[in-house]
């Protein structure tokens with residue numbers, strides 16, 4: 124079947140020109156597509172990797188329609204597109220990912236309910252409006268819990284760890300929709316990246332082991348030393364019955380002390396924990412996304428070599444920028460962001476290795492070294 128296939132020289136429109144948009148665009152360009160990007164920032168990382176760049180806010184309807192007009196297929200790296208606007212785009216233009224899944228995943232309450240309804244495992248949670256609701260949840264589940272804004276959060280933003288009643292003071296009750304969930308004592312975290320084309324062909328990347336610091340992804344090791352690949356695939360299979368996906372997406376999991384997997388959240392777009400796939404796999408998550416939305420066949424994914432990916436935040440770059448290229452085995456990616464902030468993702472490094480533990484030891488004296 125060749126339904127809705129998009130061919131080279133046709134135009135892929137990408138909503139969002141951050142690092143994900145840039146790496147998507149680079150894949151698309153390599154395959155011979157034309158690329159159009161919309162982003163609110165004049166110096167968006169992807170600006171130099173596209174044929175057409177529209178500088179406009181994500182809520183600018185006319186600008187989004189302009190992007191759609193010049194594109195044969197639309198996709199996004201930015202998942203918080205306004206519901207009404209996205210629905211308009213989906214009704215009139217070709218958006219193979221549709222609106223329903225991304226709109227469900229924009230709201231943590233809808234996301235968790237849908238995942239739970241699918242039969243996949245999540246940590247106990249509730250939506251809350253007041254401090255009384257929160258205290259009632261804690262009465263049932265005990266401390267510690269974590270309160271999260273239902274919408275708009277990323278890299279730990281909008282999250283409040285509550286270990287005692289005095290931790291509740293900063294929570295914006297009444298100002299925004301909130302959920303609370305049990306805060307797990309984690310053994311670790313893993314994620315599973317999946318790509319699915321328009322015809323429904325589905326391929327799995329290897330299980331990724333993630334370490335977060337200050338709720339921001341710090342390091343990914345592949346293959347995961349936590350051997351729960353089959354269990355993770357089973358959880359994802361249940362979710363796939365409930366939610367329609369096209370393109371590359373990633374399911375994040377918690378692993379508790381009993382080695383039980385819990386689905387944390389789903390990113391309906393390329394994900395930081397699969398950046399290693401650019402060098403580490405026979406196909407990257409970005410290549411796979413482009414092939415999937417253009418409805419081409421996807422190859423079975425395999426790891427070429429064990430991989431470690433380290434994020435470069437602004438504060439890491441301050442420390443390492445002049446020595447990054449001293450390490451000939453580091454695949455250095457810098458996104459080209461002009462505004463450097465200590466906790467902002469500025470780039471990443473991927474290292475392929477035959478010996479993960481030894482490489483981690485070596486990294487301890489280079490990358491990890493604190494001043």
Ligand code: ADP
Nearest residue numbers: 269276277278279280304305306307335338388
């Ligand atoms: P974001 O949308 O910011 O990625 P997440 O819900 O994935 O939000 O939280 C970011 C990180 O914070 C997680 O990867 C994990 O390290 C930590 N965290 C969040 N919720 C919990 C929890 N319930 N128990 C333990 N750790 C958590």
Ligand code: MG
Nearest residue numbers: 278375387388
């Ligand atoms: Mg997360």
